[in-house]
Amino acid sequence: METEVVVSASPHLRAGLSAERIMWLVVAALIPAAGTGVFYFGRHALLIILVSIATAVITEALTCILMKRPLTIGDGSAVVTGLLLALTLPPTVPLWIPAAGSAFAIVLGKQIYGGLGYNPFNPALVGRAFLLASWPVLMTKWVWPEGSLGWVTEPPAAALGLSVDAVAGSTALGLWGEGLNKIPYLQMYLGKIAGSLGETSALAILLGGLFLLVFKIIDWRIPVGFLGTVVVLAFLWGEDPLFHLLAGGLLLGAFFMATDYVTTPVTPRGRLIFGVGCGLFTMLIRMYGGLPEGVCYSILLMNIATPLLDRWTVPKRFGEVRANG
Amino acid sequence: MGLKTFKKGIYPPSGKELTAALPVEExxxxxxxxxxxxxxxxxxxxxxxxxxxxxxxxxxxxxxxxxxxxxxxxxxxxxxxxxxxxxxxxxxxxxxxxxxxDGADRRAPDLVTGRKLEELSAEQIKVLMKEAGLVGMGGAAFPTHVKYCPPETEASHGQYCPTQPVDYVILNGAECEPYLTCDHRLMVEQAADVIRGLLAFMKAAGASRGMIGVEANKPDAIAALREAADGFPVEVVPLKVKYPQGEERMLIYAATRRVVPANALPIAVGVIVNNVATAAAFGRYLREGLPLVDRIVTVTGKGIKEPKNLRVRIGTLVEDLIKYCGGFTEPPGRIILGGPMTGPAVYRLDLPVMKATSGILVQTRREVEKPQVLPCIRCGKCIQVCPFNLLPNYLADYAEHGRFEEAEKYGISQCRECGSCAYVCPSRRPLLQLVKNAKQQIKAAQ
Known part of the structure; x- marks a missing residue:
């Protein structure tokens, strides 16, 4: 034959969904949450997002060059990490905070282990944990949405019968910790509350989460296990389950962080247990921990258990006869 | 829809529309x-x-x-x-x-025509299966008679061994491989031979019932078989269109709900499976005395000018078939013998059509993706599709690093190499290739 043909191993057909496309679909699914954050918290929120993403991508490129490895920024995973980290930051932080967090997330959360696919912990959460430990004051400085588009919101001081100052610096969970959880659910649902810039609007996060579920990008077992456990435990503790669902970073964590492929189990049962474990730790930290919020640490804790969960939950094979004894 | 099927699997594009309606040409x-x-x-x-x-x-x-x-x-x-x-x-x-x-196509004088099933014993049928040169024509090319008289050891050459009782002989007419339509056309055009062959197989096995599993995208084949099977204890079972519906164990599960144990043959659950083309070849052998000397081959793909279903003599060169189909539309990207999921890619056209060559698929250069392989991102999609409920990502990882003991512990020997895992892998990892390679090395070490 005169022409060249490709000789490769079967199968010779491939499904259309590539890893790169998955990453960009996750980015797309985060647009409602990111957009809502910018809408409520203004131009500075947008800058935080851009700085975080740019730092993640540049850092990954630099590490690839330093390690003499192929440039991997095209796979989109650095963009996802940068974006996710930005969404977990208070909207007031100076711009070097997302830069420092993103760089840390990429270098010590991901590349040091060998890059995409090899990191044991969710890189974005590693970055956030690093920032929270290093600059706790900056990382807990909350504001209520002002809105850059002429949307002005007052903290619900009047409704709570408190001074504006007493409320201004607290998130919903912060207020709850002091026994004041009187924020209307609709306001929490829409996200007109203090919090990290991408976590406040349940509506926006659910839109993105639903998108990922419908297109089977994420496994329902993790968010269902996670959120279901929080609801059940809140109920058992005599708490308001709906409040716990809407407050803090739970929804963002359950749909976008706890579902990170690399750092979570691959087996169906493993994923369900992973979600349940995240829910358990979140509620333990919220109820007994020194921090008002526990989503970040609960997911990081369960990341540790991922290899073990995979091993414990190996599915029964078709036609398998388990040996006796 | 209540169509019978197995769990998991994939839905690759069909490609069958190119040739499904084209009658077989000689x-x-x-x-x-x-x-x-x-x-x-x-x-x-x-x-x-x-x-x-x-x-x-x-x-x-x-x-x-x-x-x-x-x-x-x-x-x-x-x-x-x-x-x-x-x-x-x-x-x-x-x-x-x-x-x-010599251009005459002179038939051997000693071919016996018009054999009657009633006059043949089970043992005689088994001998005839072997004499007809029958092998699994779906791709595996396993000698058919051996399924009916499994040799206990190598030394039992020629000796028929007692077999376990067989309830069902199931014919595989699923044709789940994309693009292939040779079995489809065979079932439509040679339904009587298929049924005759099946009845002979049933008699050889001592099975009282026969089944033919056909994917529901071939309603004309289902209708033709039902008509030909009228009055016989043969059930035509429409199956869900899903890959790998024609994998032997998946077909058995779909048709009978029986699960073949991992290390056993289908006969362990009282079933023998043969391809519909194998049955048709035997049906014709009984009628005409002509052993397995030809078969239907689907020549297809975007790279072929005039896709066709062809009846060709075994041993005809691939280039002869391609020439008859008008040649290539453009310089080909990949040439596959068989279907796109399991067929091997070849680099020369002077290869002969063999007894188990079901198709020649020519992909264009644009269809041949140069895959950029990324590390496993642990998305779990391979696990979600593996019909045997294996963990292909772990198996491939163990295989890649020579950790064969762990690969065996996680059931690598159960993989039937359908390729569903590699089909869905978003990182384009050569999962099947790694697993196959490890299986060969494990076998070689034994």
Missing amino acids: LPLPAQVVLPLGQHIGAPAKPLVEVGAEVATGQKIAEAQGGVSVPLHASISGKVVAIEPRPHVCGRLEPAIVIES
């Missing part, structure tokens, strides 16, 4: 055929003729060697011009008998 007699002695799993056949011998169509030219082997027959009449190593689909040169046609 390829004109080739000038020459190349008949490899090893066209089946097991020991290659041993030549009975010498260079220079005149042979007739259907004449036995090589004898089965050992328990797992079948004889080989001349697929055209003419002169044996060579017995020598020739290009084989496996990539090496393998011994083959080359026959030059």
Whole structure:
């Protein structure tokens, strides 16, 4: 034959969904949450997002060059990490905070282990944990949405019968910790509350989460296990389950962080247990921990258990006869 | 829809629309055929003729060697011009008998026509299966008679062993491989031969019932088979269109809900499975006396000018088929013998069509993706589709790093190499290739 043909191993057909496309679909699914954050918290929120993403991508490129490895920024995973980290930051932080967090997330959360696919912990959460430990004051400085588009919101001081100052610096969970959880659910649902810039609007996060579920990008077992456990435990503790669902970073964590492929189990049962474990730790930290919020640490804790969960939950094979004894 | 099926699997694009409605055309007699002695799993056949011998169509030219082997027959009449190593689909040169046609297609005089099933015993049928040169025509090329009389050991050559009772003989008409329509056309056009062959198989196995599993995208085949099966204890079972519906164990599960134990053969659950083309070949053998000397091949793909279903003599070269179909539309990107999920890609066209060659698929360069392989991102999609509920990502990882003991512990030997895992892998990892490679190394070490 005169022409060249490709000789490769079967199968010779491939499904259309590539890893790169998955990453960009996750980015797309985060647009409602990111957009809502910018809408409520203004131009500075947008800058935080851009700085975080740019730092993640540049850092990954630099590490690839330093390690003499192929440039991997095209796979989109650095963009996802940068974006996710930005969404977990208070909207007031100076711009070097997302830069420092993103760089840390990429270098010590991901590349040091060998890059995409090899990191044991969710890189974005590693970055956030690093920032929270290093600059706790900056990382807990909350504001209520002002809105850059002429949307002005007052903290619900009047409704709570408190001074504006007493409320201004607290998130919903912060207020709850002091026994004041009187924020209307609709306001929490829409996200007109203090919090990290991408976590406040349940509506926006659910839109993105639903998108990922419908297109089977994420496994329902993790968010269902996670959120279901929080609801059940809140109920058992005599708490308001709906409040716990809407407050803090739970929804963002359950749909976008706890579902990170690399750092979570691959087996169906493993994923369900992973979600349940995240829910358990979140509620333990919220109820007994020194921090008002526990989503970040609960997911990081369960990341540790991922290899073990995979091993414990190996599915029964078709036609398998388990040996006796 | 309540169609029967198995759990998991994938939905690749069909591609069958190119040829599904095209009746089988007879390829004109080739000038020459190349008949490899090893066209089946097991020991290659041993030549009975010498260079220079005149042979007739259907004449036995090589004898089965050992328990797992079948004889080989001349697929055209003419002169044996060579017995020598020739290009084989496996990539090496393998011994083959080359026959030059005399253009007459003279049939061997000793072919027995019009055999009646009532007059044959089960043992006689088993002998005839072997004498007809029958192998699994779906792709595996496993000698058919061995399924009906499994040899206990290599030493049991020629000795029929007692088998476990068989309730069902199931014919595989799923044709779940994309693009292929050879079995589809066969079921539509040769339904009577299919049923005749099945009834013979049932008698050989002592099975009271027969089933034919057909994917529901072939309603004309289902109708034709039902008509031909009327009055016989044969059920035609429409199956969900899903890959790998035609995988033997998945077909058995879909049709009977029986699960074949991992390390056992289907006979352990009282079932024997054969391809519909194998049954049709045997049905015709009983009728005409002509052993397995031809088959239907689907020549298809965007790279082929006029896709066709062709009846061709075994040993016809791939280039003859492609030429008859108008040649390539453009310089081809990849040429596959069989379907796109399991067929091997080849780099030469002077390879012969063999007993288990179901198709020639030509992909264009644009269809051939140069995959950028990324690390496993642990998305779990391979696990979600594996019909055997394996963990392909872990198996491939163990395989890649030579950790064969762990691979075995996680059931690598249960993989039937359907390729669903590699099909869905978003990181384009060569999962099946790694697993196959490890399986071969494990086998070689034993």
